[in-house]
Amino acid sequence: MVRRSSLPLTWLLISVFSVNSGLSSSSQEAQAPRSTELREHDPLSYAVVYARKSNNQFALSEIAIRYAELGDLEQAMRVNESATDEDWRTGAFGKIALEYWKQGEKERARALFLRVANLPLPKDVIYIWGEIIESMAEAQQFDLALDTVNATAAAGDSTAGNALEKVVEVFVTGKARNPTLPDILPRAITIARTVPEEVS
Numbered sequence: 001m002v003r004r005s006s007l008p009l010t011w012l013l014i015s016v017f018s019v020n021s022g023l024s025s026s027s028q029e030a031q032a033p034r035s036t037e038l039r040e041h042d043p044l045s046y047a048v049v050y051a052r053k054s055n056n057q058f059a060l061s062e063i064a065i066r067y068a069e070l071g072d073l074e075q076a077m078r079v080n081e082s083a084t085d086e087d088w089r090t091g092a093f094g095k096i097a098l099e100y101w102k103q104g105e106k107e108r109a110r111a112l113f114l115r116v117a118n119l120p121l122p123k124d125v126i127y128i129w130g131e132i133i134e135s136m137a138e139a140q141q142f143d144l145a146l147d148t149v150n151a152t153a154a155a156g157d158s159t160a161g162n163a164l165e166k167v168v169e170v171f172v173t174g175k176a177r178n179p180t181l182p183d184i185l186p187r188a189i190t191i192a193r194t195v196p197e198e199v200s
Contacts, residue, residue, distance in 0.1 A: 044070075048079055057085035061092035068099035073108075087128060090119050094132035101139035109139050117144045117151075133163040137170040142184045146191060153195045161195045164188060 044063055051059035064080035067073070073096065080092045093116045100109035113136055129152050136145035145167045153160035168188050175181050 052082070057083045057088050061085075061088035064092045065095045068096040071099075071103065073100055073103065073105070086119070090116060091128040091131060094135040098135040098139050101141075106139075110141060110144075113139065113141050113144050117148050129157070130159055130163045130166075134166050134170070137167040140174060140181070142167065142171055142182075146184060146187055150191050150194070153191065156196060158196050161192070161197070164192055164195060 044066060047063050048060065050056075051063060060083040061080055064076045064083070067079060068076035076092075076096050076099070080089055080096060083089045083092070093112055097109045097112035097116065100106075100112060116132060117136075129148060133145050133148050133152075136142075136148065146164075149160050149164045149167060152163065157163075168185070171181070171184055171188075175183075
């Protein structure tokens, strides 16, 4: 009797998976896992596939950041490039660029920060730029950090003052360790005069 009731259940499961996989392959061919995506010793690869199938753009970008933190910068870039939400991608690119910097790939970090700095500033999620600016400062890309603070201030970001404060803080700490860093304080003061007051 047990055997008899489990047989229909087995057929039901087989048919559900067959129909589901048939639908997935026809409607989402572009999102089907590539053979290189699923790697046996890489649990994040399964998370990537799931995030793509569920169209979770935030998760894709967070996974990309985690790959970067683990040192797999090329995979981090591939995963983040596949995210379609520009805001999440932008924030993740800032963190990936910082990881390039930490791993000694300063030119690649600079190139990625330049790419990020040239992206448009969306007003509805302008707050993401605070973390990007902080990453730029931590990577000693003070010119780009100040350019971005200036752009966010011009766009009316009320948190631009906080970002500028963080840039100056990181600069002062860095200057104490490396006196040869070019002085950014005069430019920071000029930008501070244009920063809108923070709304409380």
